[in-house]
Amino acid sequence: MPQDVYDQFSTLLNPASKHRSASDISDGLKRIRRLVLTEGIPNDEGRAPLRPRIWKLMLRVERLQADEYLRYVAMGPSSVSTKIKNDTFRTLATDTQFKGKVKEDMLIRLLEAFVWKNHGSERDGLPFTYVQGMNVLSAPFLYTMPTQLEAFACFSTFIEICCPLYVQPTLVGVHRGLKLLDRCLKIVDGELYDHLRSKNLSAELYAFPSVLTLCACTPPLDEVLQLWDFLLAFGVHLNVLCVIAQLLLMKQDLMISPSPMKILRTFPPLEARPVINVCVALVKDIPEDLYRELVQHPFQS
Known part of the structure; x- marks a missing residue:
């Protein structure tokens, strides 16, 4: 019988051998990331919590002072x-x-x-x-x-x-992220981009809280934590595409609304798994040079 997802994570977090090569450790990390993407971190159901250990692993937090x-x-x-x-x-x-x-x-x-x-x-x-x-x-x-x-x-x-430019006094990383959001949306869905711009709506006006907080401002918290599992595993830069994913999931309502800002003022409750799935699909549509800017924008001046 195959291991359940909790046991798969536990096996990777508690390898039988304590003496592992750098390639073994790298391979284990890749497998944990893959599980985060394909299965998500499961509920603990009375067992030892996995999320704290996985977050510390992704952040490489090993010693506590x-x-x-x-x-x-x-x-x-x-x-x-x-x-x-x-x-x-x-x-x-x-x-x-x-x-x-x-x-x-x-x-x-x-x-x-x-x-x-x-x-x-x-x-x-x-x-x-x-x-x-x-x-x-x-x-x-x-x-x-x-x-x-x-x-x-x-x-x-x-x-x-991970995101030092997001917390500078001018919030330079956040404003870069918002500009990148507009550029990426124009590429992945020109129709929605044009509709929002026809209403004078740029990402600066409707997506500032979502970019600033890496979507933590949109409840429920349980879904935020699942989204953060993904962002910590694969990079906080992907939050920009996660915000776009939310726009695409509400595209129908946005397109027929004469005042889309009324909808965008309060995003619908977050659903992490659909957002992650759309985000992953969007990555392949972003040109390489633009994606490089996306990767670098939270931390590279």
Whole structure:
């Protein structure tokens, strides 16, 4: 009898041999990514959670610095504390599941610690502080990880490595992503692109929250986590195509609406699996040079 999906993940995460070559590790990662794409991470159903381990693996978070995190927390409010508190209380405010597990003080603590971690320093010439949207980007990590320490380690790595340009003061990566969204939509569905432009609608006007938060602003949270499984496995740049996938899934309504912005003001509830399937299909339609820009836009100046 074939292994169920949970067991397949467990086998890959807990290989029989502890002494593995670099090629064995690389092959294992490829197989985990393939399972994330084809099957998705299954519900734990009372078993050890898989998602925290898989996210840490994809982010290459291996060591946790508890003393360091506690030192940042002990430093208390930062110079941007007011900005943080202006945002944290409304983070996923309508999601009772999230609110039941992640309290506002946890969000504040993690974000203040991140600010102190990067205070007075730069990484690859980029400064880091708190900016709009970071509260929402931290939420899936605090919800998913067993401890705040693990959430902090994953969030910090994610921000600093995967999408540093998304959290610069000018949100340069986000605005690049929005311009790329328009260019990609024009290629994959010129009809929808022309219709939206005829209503003076560019991605800057309707897709800013979805690009800024990597779709974490669109409930339900369970579906967001499935989408993030995919983005962490294959690259956050694919979020731009995931937003386009959502547009295509509501194309019929958008095309017949005299005011498409009324529909786009609040995206329909997220359905991760259809969005992922459409996104994967779209990749082959994007010209190589444009796709290269897409890959680089969250992190390369």
